[in-house]
Amino acid sequence: MYQLWKHPNGNYYALHGPRLRKRASLRTKDRSEAGRRFNQFVAEHSGLAPEAPTVGKILEGYKTARSDNLRAPNALKFAVKALVREMGDLLPGHLHPATIEKYAKAREEQGCGAGTILREVGVLRASLAWAIQAGWLKPYQVPKISNPVKIPRGRERWLSRDEAKRLIAACRMPHLRLFVTLGLMTGARSGAILELLWGQVHLTKKVPVIDLGQGHGNKRRAIVPITPDLQRELERALEMACSDHVVELHGKPLKTLKNGFEAACVRAKLDGVTPHILRHTCATWQVEDGVSYARIGKMLGMSEKMVEDRYGHHSPNFLMEGAAALQLTGRDD
Numbered sequence: 606m607y608q609l610w611k612h613p614n615g616n617y618y619a620l621h622g623p624r625l626r627k628r629a630s631l632r633t634k635d636r637s638e639a640g641r642r643f644n645q646f647v648a649e650h651s652g653l654a655p656e657a658p659t660v661g662k663i664l665e666g667y668k669t670a671r672s673d674n675l676r677a678p679n680a681l682k683f684a685v686k687a688l689v690r691e692m693g694d695l696l697p698g699h700l701h702p703a704t705i706e707k708y709a710k711a712r713e714e715q716g717c718g719a720g721t722i723l724r725e726v727g728v729l730r731a732s733l734a735w736a737i738q739a740g741w742l743k744p745y746q747v748p749k750i751s752n753p754v755k756i757p758r759g760r761e762r763w764l765s766r767d768e769a770k771r772l773i774a775a776c777r778m779p780h781l782r783l784f785v786t787l788g789l790m791t792g793a794r795s796g797a798i799l800e801l802l803w804g805q806v807h808l809t810k811k812v813p814v815i816d817l818g819q820g821h822g823n824k825r826r827a828i829v830p831i832t833p834d835l836q837r838e839l840e841r842a843l844e845m846a847c848s849d850h851v852v853e854l855h856g857k858p859l860k861t862l863k864n865g866f867e868a869a870c871v872r873a874k875l876d877g878v879t880p881h882i883l884r885h886t887c888a889t890w891q892v893e894d895g896v897s898y899a900r901i902g903k904m905l906g907m908s909e910k911m912v913e914d915r916y917g918h919h920s921p922n923f924l925m926e927g928a929a930a931l932q933l934t935g936r937d938d
Contacts, residue, residue: 661693667732709753788883
């Protein structure tokens with residue numbers, strides 16, 4: 606049993622379940638949009654697929670089903686918008702390699718990089734897989750979609766210790782300084798730092814640690830040690846804390862520090878530095894100091910192989926072995 610219902614606050618919901626006691630937000634106040642999303646909700650939950658669903662309908666259905674479970678729904682929204690604009694009227698059977706390559710070329714001409722195109726094609730694949738699970742499509746109706754562009758090389762940028770000191774010194778606000786210090790000394794992703802609560806910080810243990818929690822999706826998190834430098838920053842922050850969040854501004858948690866971080870980079874005269882570079886820096890410094898890949902992997906929530914593949918070329922053992930192989934003198938052969 607299903608019913609479209611408008612809440613007094615103007616938002617629309619899909620009522621469902623026995624006696625319509627359950628409700629699901631349709632995330633809109635627009636009546637026509639609510640009707641479209643309601644139909645998609647019913648199709649998904651009742652197993653009634655639309656006749657010959659177009660790529661556009663599949664993408665919209667997937668977006669509606671997934672938006673409530675994502676940390677960054679806007680990223681999905683923008684990807685779906687681009688895909689629908691270029692391929693929304695097509696049927697799944699039309700998604701042959703030439704079509705995907707044409708899409709990639711169109712996006713390149715619009716100024717999109719390879720990373721953006723690959724993310725959007727990934728959304729297309731995921732939406733088709735969702736359509737199979739929802740009963741909208743049969744597996745044989747879904748073509749294999751290959752990447753239309755090459756996977757870009759990972760960023761090589763990291764901070765030297767002098768650059769890190771300059772960046773910290775350029776952070777005028779305490780919450781930004783704490784964010785940067787946490788990023789450098791824990792290797793945690795920005796989202797994990799901004800979500801961090803004081804209950805996860807254990808300053809009084811014999812070995813002080815931070816429990817970064819469960820993570821989201823396939824992004825693993827870890828329990829990391831607190832360095833003496835970080836402990837001093839945390840103790841200062843705890844004295845002034847006005848909320849449960851470690852990184853806060855006027856007692857409120859923050860969703861992003863992008864503007865403040867960019868301004869600090871300008872003051873520190875650092876180019877090509879983003880918050881994620883702090884994580885790269887944490888890993889690179891440890892590899893350079895000979896810390897084992899296994900230990901770094903546990904700290905960063907990565908596999909040992911992933912650490913070796915991404916950062917192994919910074920290892921002193923890797924460099925020394927390569928230099929020894931090129932030595933002319935002192936060899937018996």
